[in-house]
Amino acid sequence: MEEVKVSARSAAFRQAIAAFINERREAKLKGTDDEQSAAKYEYTTWLTDAARRVSQIQAVTHVLKATHPDARGSSLYVTPNELPQHIEIGTHCLGDRYDTDIVGNAAALDVYKFLKLDIEGLRLLDWFQQDDPDLLAALHHDPAIAREWADAFKSLIRGQDSFASHPMAKQIYWCVSGEPTDDAGFHLLQPLFSSSLTHAVHQNIQDARFGESNKLARQARREKAAHDSPCREYLNLVARKLGGTKPQNISQLNSDRGGVNYLLASLPPTWSQDRPRKFLYIDSVMPRFIHYEGVRELVEALCRLLESNPGKTMETRVHRERIEQALGQSLAAFGMEIRHLFQPGWTRDDNCRLPLCEQIWLDPERTELAVSDEHRDEDLAFIEAYEWKNWPNEVAHRFGNWLNGILQKRDLPVGDVEHAHWARQAIIDADWPASMQRRALPSGQGETSHE
Known part of the structure; x- marks a missing residue:
């Protein structure tokens, strides 16, 4: 078996991974002396278990459970650049700047947190996808085992050969033949909740409500003073809570938002009253x-x-x-x-x-x-x-x-x-x-x- 030479960069990867595992151990054990439980957080043991559990979660951009928590169909991972570039606002507007969501077994979400580790400006997942040799060397001294783990972690983002809907999912029969009496002339569409777009909207609204820059703009408006930035406001918002007391059961980003999903006002236009x-x-x-x-x-x-x-x-x-x-x-x-x-x-x-x-x-x-x-x-x-x-x-x-x-x-x-x-x-x-x-x-x- 060929030994993998460990470089300084590889050592940095290993140090970051070990620090994450140690933080998990401290959070879970909280200073107890349970040796059996502590053994689960040995470097190789934890990575072996994480590589096994990563199959229980999936990276997605469109979440099915946001439609109904009991739906058991397919969620999708589609990057914004892969979508049709319509003139209307949609997920495609996010371009390269979008957040990936995670669905699946909430007990395995720690694996996603592991893959989100920021090293040299990129996520650990990104380095896995690039088959970074220093990262592989940091995982295990055996290249075969390191490759097996890396392939498992890369599968967080995976395509699907088939898709499934569910009675709890929204479904629309869309006539494509132009003949409404032709039962075969319909496509069955399933609208999916765009978690990436929802998260981008949530961040924008939160920044408008609590961000320091917009606070200064609001203050300038109240004082009728000049300000370099516009004052942003979102009126008549409604907060839709998903997941109840367990928002993580819907998705990771939903949990990050505390289950809050903002709905913008959908109202008829208010006509100008400058003329009666x-x-x-x-x-x-x-x-x-x-x-x-x-x-x-x-x-x-x-x-x-x-x-x-x-x-x-x-x-x-x-x-x-x-x-x-x-x-x-x-x-x-x-x-x-x-x-x-x-x-x-x-x-x-x-x-x-x-x-x-x-x-x-x-x-x-x-x-x-x-x-x-x-x-x-x-x-x-x-x-x-x-x-x-x-x-x-x-x-x-x-x-x-x-x-x-x-x-x-x-x-x-x-x-x-x-x-x-x-x-x-x-x-x-x-x-x-x-x-x-x-x-x-x-x-x-x-x-x-x-x-």
């Missing part, structure tokens, strides 16, 4: 008012009360008045919200078809703007109508028509008297300015008829 799109091209805002918070429920409560034909008791009157007052208050809040939501002068838009009274109600600060040359006549008419102060009554009149129309569709017997009553509620019980309240009509006087 919802209030253009319509003849009145009253149909929009029904969608305001709580209004539909109030209208429905009023309809149910009137349809029940209640007795003329104090209890009935109090119940009805509470609903009516709440509607009037909602109308005031609705108007106030619109006034604060849009920039003054939004009713100048050529596509604004609201009646003048509603324009003044929803855009009163337009009167404080300089008269526009482009809208001179409209601006002067707007200011005159605002100062005349009849527009609150007109808005209340339109509110009464709107509510009467809803009640009539429910076959409730309402007419001019009810209309005038609703109008009075809109003015008196809502949060109108004092100048408007002075023009509120007394009960039974000057009631406005239907349009």
